[in-house]
Amino acid sequence: MSNETIARVERDGDIAVIIVNNPPVNTITAAVRSGLSAALDQVAGLEGIRAVLLRCEGSTYFSGADIGEFNGPPKEAEYRELFARFEALAVPVVVAMHGTVMGGGLEIALACHYRVAAPGTRFGLPEVTLGIIPGGGGTQRTPRLIGIEKTLDMIIGARPVDVPTGLAYGFLDQAIEGDLATGALAYARQLVASGAGPRRTADRTVAPASNEVLERFAAQARKQYPNREAPFTAIEAVKASASLPLPEGLLLEDKLVNGAKLTPESLGAVHVFFAERETRKVVGLPPGEARPVKAGGIIGAGTMGGGIAMCFANAGIPVTVIDTSQEALDRGFKVIDGNYESMVKRGRLTPEDKAKRLALINGSLDYAALSRADVVIEAVFESMDLKKKIFTALDKACKPGAVLASNTSTLDVTEIARATSRPADVVGLHFFSPANVMPLLEIVRTELTGPQAIRTVMEFAKAIRKTPVLARVCYGFVGNRMMEGYAREAERMVLEGAEPRQVDHALEGWGMAMGILAVFDMAGVDVGTNVHKANADRYPPDPTYYQADFALVEAGRFGQKNGKGYYRYVPGDRARHDDPEALAILRARAAALKVPQREHTTHEILERCLYPLLNEGFRILEEGIVQRASDIDVVWTSGYGFPRYRGGPIHYAEQIGLKVLYEGMLRYAKEFGPMHWEPAPLLKQLASSGQTVAQWEQSARKA
Numbered sequence: 001m002s003n004e005t006i007a008r009v010e011r012d013g014d015i016a017v018i019i020v021n022n023p024p025v026n027t028i029t030a031a032v033r034s035g036l037s038a039a040l041d042q043v044a045g046l047e048g049i050r051a052v053l054l055r056c057e058g059s060t061y062f063s064g065a066d067i068g069e070f071n072g073p074p075k076e077a078e079y080r081e082l083f084a085r086f087e088a089l090a091v092p093v094v095v096a097m098h099g100t101v102m103g104g105g106l107e108i109a110l111a112c113h114y115r116v117a118a119p120g121t122r123f124g125l126p127e128v129t130l131g132i133i134p135g136g137g138g139t140q141r142t143p144r145l146i147g148i149e150k151t152l153d154m155i156i157g158a159r160p161v162d163v164p165t166g167l168a169y170g171f172l173d174q175a176i177e178g179d180l181a182t183g184a185l186a187y188a189r190q191l192v193a194s195g196a197g198p199r200r201t202a203d204r205t206v207a208p209a210s211n212e213v214l215e216r217f218a219a220q221a222r223k224q225y226p227n228r229e230a231p232f233t234a235i236e237a238v239k240a241s242a243s244l245p246l247p248e249g250l251l252l253e254d255k256l257v258n259g260a261k262l263t264p265e266s267l268g269a270v271h272v273f274f275a276e277r278e279t280r281k282v283v284g285l286p287p288g289e290a291r292p293v294k295a296g297g298i299i300g301a302g303t304m305g306g307g308i309a310m311c312f313a314n315a316g317i318p319v320t321v322i323d324t325s326q327e328a329l330d331r332g333f334k335v336i337d338g339n340y341e342s343m344v345k346r347g348r349l350t351p352e353d354k355a356k357r358l359a360l361i362n363g364s365l366d367y368a369a370l371s372r373a374d375v376v377i378e379a380v381f382e383s384m385d386l387k388k389k390i391f392t393a394l395d396k397a398c399k400p401g402a403v404l405a406s407n408t409s410t411l412d413v414t415e416i417a418r419a420t421s422r423p424a425d426v427v428g429l430h431f432f433s434p435a436n437v438m439p440l441l442e443i444v445r446t447e448l449t450g451p452q453a454i455r456t457v458m459e460f461a462k463a464i465r466k467t468p469v470l471a472r473v474c475y476g477f478v479g480n481r482m483m484e485g486y487a488r489e490a491e492r493m494v495l496e497g498a499e500p501r502q503v504d505h506a507l508e509g510w511g512m513a514m515g516i517l518a519v520f521d522m523a524g525v526d527v528g529t530n531v532h533k534a535n536a537d538r539y540p541p542d543p544t545y546y547q548a549d550f551a552l553v554e555a556g557r558f559g560q561k562n563g564k565g566y567y568r569y570v571p572g573d574r575a576r577h578d579d580p581e582a583l584a585i586l587r588a589r590a591a592a593l594k595v596p597q598r599e600h601t602t603h604e605i606l607e608r609c610l611y612p613l614l615n616e617g618f619r620i621l622e623e624g625i626v627q628r629a630s631d632i633d634v635v636w637t638s639g640y641g642f643p644r645y646r647g648g649p650i651h652y653a654e655q656i657g658l659k660v661l662y663e664g665m666l667r668y669a670k671e672f673g674p675m676h677w678e679p680a681p682l683l684k685q686l687a688s689s690g691q692t693v694a695q696w697e698q699s700a701r702k703a
């Protein structure tokens with residue numbers, strides 16, 4: 001698209017209207033910036049202009065800066081000069097906003113003189129979540145318009161605000177009902193008629209914030225963003241707006257933002273941002289169309305089936321849920337109803353929308369009700385025999401072309417596919433619990449899965465707003481396979497005398513959303529032991545393997561569901577309490593197994609949990625289970641609570657150094673024996689050659 005089509009100037013009487021159209025979301029790319037610059041040149045050449053209106057076409061006003069430019073040379077000066085040109089115009093400049101106005105999108109508006117927006121527009125400065133700070137004047141102009149406290153609220157809170165808030169805060173002048181272009185033009189005309197001149201943000205001063213305010217936000221930042229610097233850098237920049245004139249404040253902001261871009265937290269978060277956009281691309285898929293998904297089916301109205309049904313209904317797709325009895329269906333529907341009701345109570349859903357969504361979910365005891373389904377997802381008990389029977393029945397009941405999917409966590413999807421006459425249409429769709437909340441969807445293709453089924457489920461994932469990661473069949477797929485060693489060491493350490501709280505605190509302090517032992521209590525400790533019992537033949541000959549789980553379950557401690565697991569719980573509360581009884585059980589098991597007791601530092605807990613996790617990632621990569629290394633990072637950041645600012649397991653491994661990881665594995669192999677500590681061949685290769693993962697991927701792709 002040429003600059004002229006990206007940004008054009010139309011004249012409406014004495015008003016020059018600059019219109020930008022850069023689909024899909026009007027990102028402020030280099031082309032947009034040069035288009036805007038050319039538009040300003042054009043406006044300067046027009047006679048008799050008394051106001052300028054800036055607006056965007058399409059689904060949204062400028063959604064933000066071009067994050068793709070983060071990796072290149074700094075562009076802030078370019079943004080700054082462009083925005084200053086708008087600010088310096090001698091006639092009033094009005095911006096008309098709609099959609100989602102983030103970061104650079106809001107910053108350009110703040111440099112203009114008057115701001116109006118369509119109802120429903122959302123505004124935000126979410127940069128700290130990417131490890132940086134606003135770099136287009138946001139830390140200096142926002143406080144000039146709304147003061148330091150509200151600015152920090154927007155920047156540290158990093159949550160978008162709506163039009164009423166924008167009006168109350170004072171960065172927004174008017175909400176425009178009806179057609180935005182017409183309303184904004186009328187607004188500009190009124191300004192001209194009233195003789196209003198430019199109203200430059202740069203001319204305003206900022207009242208200094210009290211120490212109490214600054215300390216409050218620092219405390220919020222410590223809590224909301226542990227292990228990160230960007231929020232504190234933002235506070236420093238915003239605070240400076242009270243003492244520095246705008247040009248100097250902007251230079252300070254420039255320096256701080258460019259420093260922030262090089263921090264590990266920014267490199268990690270930006271990596272994940274792009275990694276999530278990559279996962280949808282399927283390498284080597286022949287061109288073709290996805291089949292439309294207009295109706296769905298689910299077998300099993302349990303924990304997962306119910307959550308998956310909500311995913312369909314939330315996307316407006318009717319779905320039929322099948323179970324073995326009316327009681328099972330009723331139980332499942334009660335849970336679904338309860339989940340929607342809690343959304344209504346929290347103001348996330350209107351009662352009307354709840355009713356609409358519930359109306360899309362139907363129950364049946366008869367497979368004939370699936371005759372129209374385009375995707376059917378099986379979510380019954382984890383038994384190969386049962387699943388095969390169900391797939392044979394689905395094969396008979398479903399229309400040709402329907403995708404038949406299993407939500408299995410551990411079973412071989414190829415074997416399930418072979419139970420049908422249409423293995424090309426069979427995939428694994430591994431949702432995570434709660435399925436209606438967790439963004440990750442592992443899509444498992446077998447050697448027999450056809451391209452059209454893959455295309456269809458990729459599109460389907462988009463429709464139900466999931467982050468799909470395509471994987472090949474292996475035990476545990478990507479996420480659970482990598483969890484095996486991570487959890488094994490956590491459990492082993494509690495047998496060696498570490499307290500559950502100590503292990504979980506170490507992991508949470510490092511950034512995991514929840515310590516793994518607390519996760520087991522939440523998911524059900526018995527769920528883990530059942531999986532381990534069913535797969536005992538796969539596991540290495542280690543008598544201590546997952547014995548902490550077994551000891552607790554054998555003593556009747558199943559986790560949160562019965563109030564005791566690794567921790568103790570009181571009814572109606574999920575808070576974990578240390579429990580001497582659990583410790584005694586663990587100590588007794590350790591003594592019976594003759595596990596040597598030792599002290600554990602936080603450093604050791606982290607290394608012993610994380611190294612096996614990272615190491616397994618390199619095996620998965622080398623085996624070609626995933627399409628690309630960054631897919632592994634997405635699995636862990638979107639499905640397992642791995643901190644985004646650490647970039648996911650493979651990115652993090654490179655951050656700490658592959659040699660460090662490799663040598664760490666060898667160190668523990670020496671101490672505990674090689675059974676669990678064999679470095680992945682690919683890790684060894686990269687650690688000794690010095691090749692990066694990206695370089696290896698490139699050479700592997702060529703080969």
Ligand code: NAD
Nearest residue numbers: 300301302303304323324328379380381382407408409433
């Ligand atoms: P669940 O026990 O909560 O639900 C299973 C449901 O299947 C029950 O309602 C049961 O009545 C029904 N069912 C059993 N046999 C049936 C049949 N022949 N026809 C129709 N319905 C039948 O189980 P869940 O936790 O929802 O797990 C379901 C599947 O999802 C399993 O394969 C599990 O491994 C997998 N999974 C579970 C989780 C999780 O966290 N719970 C996460 C990912 C995947």
